[in-house]
Amino acid sequence: MTVIFRGGNGHVRALAGRLRRVRAGRVADVLPIGVLAVFNGPRAGDRSLRAVASIRLELDAINLGDARTRVFETGGGGEVARLARAVNRTLERLREADDRAERARERQRQFASDASHELCTPIAALRTRLEEAQLHPDETDLDDLLGHTLRDLDRVQGIVTDLLLLTRLGTAPRTAERVNLTALVRSEAARQVDGHDLCLRLDPGVIVEGDPEQILRMLGNLLDNARRHAARTIRIGLRRAGDGAELTVADDGEGIAPADRERIFHRFARLDAARSRDRGGAGLGLAVARSIASAHHGSLHVEESVYGGACFVLRMPLSSSGHAGSARL
Structure with a gap:
């Protein structure tokens, strides 16, 4: 902005002179900064480009099989430093995904x-x-x-x-019907358990939801396992526990050591003393039973039976609607 003073007295002319000197002083103060920006701007840009180029070269040479591989982080809060950290986080996730895939391939x-x-x-x-x-x-x-x-x-x-x-069994059951678990356990126990004393303690009308054929298969595997390993007696209990159903199948056999209580649910797993080909079974029955329980949002594990053998505990959610009379066996 240009200020023009026409005529006037000495006070006005003095004021104009001071304004011109202030403006000139500001220009003198700002000019060095502008010059530095002109010369330093390209240099800062060059440094940033060199840092980005370095990260690119490191990415080209990256080996995801080497867990120690990372790009160099310069530190600080600049964009290049944040880029390097983001790249390293991505590399870490890629390595974790590759490890999971390799474990899956090994299991397969x-x-x-x-x-x-x-x-x-x-x-x-x-x-x-x-x-x-x-x-x-x-x-x-x-x-x-x-x-x-x-x-x-x-x-x-x-x-x-x-x-x-x-x-x-990696997904939800193909069909979901209301199943009278009490009636199913009673009928399956009467059919499968022979040559042993059978003790039943079943709450009436325990209703769950799921695939009836799969639930029947799960019960059959648990009862077959108990029948093969019980010395004399099999005890089956079914009760409501909160919003779930809890089924226990206990025998008075040799039992399962704590170290083996998870391994028996692995595919083709056998224990030397209790699971052999001579006593039947391919080591898949308990794996199938747990997979069915998981597919029905339930769980299956084994505990020590108070009667000296093993006690398998199955938990499943109760059906959220209906009454026992309309449930399918």
């Missing part, structure tokens, strides 16, 4: 190996019997051969069925 390889080994045993036995019958037809007892053959095929079919079921 182990599962395939265990499944192949498990299937090879009955198939090899079946082949041996058939080859012997072919070589010595006159010495072959046909009824005995057919009996062993059918048992081997039943075992193969059971393993394949369990494997297929395990592959489908």
Whole structure:
């Protein structure tokens, strides 16, 4: 802005002179800063570009297999420093994802190996019997051969069925119906538990929701496990516990050591003393049972039974609607 004084006395002319000197002083103060900005701006930009280029080169040479790999962080709160930290956080997440994927691949390889080994045993036995019958037809007892053959095929079919079921149990049940768990436990126990004393303590009308076939399969696996390992008595309890149903299946057998109480739910897991091929089972029954429980938003674990054996504890949410009379078995 230009101030013009026309005419006037000496006071006005003096004031104008002082204004001109102030304006000139300000220009003298600002000019060095402007010059520095002109010369330093490109230098600061060059330094930033060099830092970004360095990060790019480090990313080009990155090895995600090396957990120590990181880009250099300059520190401070500048944009380049924040960029380096963001890159390192991204690298860390990528490494964690790669580790999870590798663990999943290892589990898949182990599962395939265990499944192949498990299937090879009955198939090899079946082949041996058939080859012997072919070589010595006159010495072959046909009824005995057919009996062993059918048992081997039943075992193969059971393993394949369990494997297929395990592959489908990663998601929610295909059907969700209201199931009278009390009636289902009572009927399944009467059907499966033979040769043992059976004690039942069941709350009436305990209703859950889920796939009836899968729930029946889960109960069948738990009762079969108890039947094979009980010395004399099997005790089954069912009660309401808050907003859930709690089922206990206890036996008076050898029990399960605390160190093995999680391992028995792994696929193809057996304990030397309690789970062998001679006593039936491919080591999939408890894995299937826990997977079904998880698919129904429940849980399954094992505790020590007060009667000396093992006590399996199943918890499932109660049905949120309806009454016992309309629930399917």
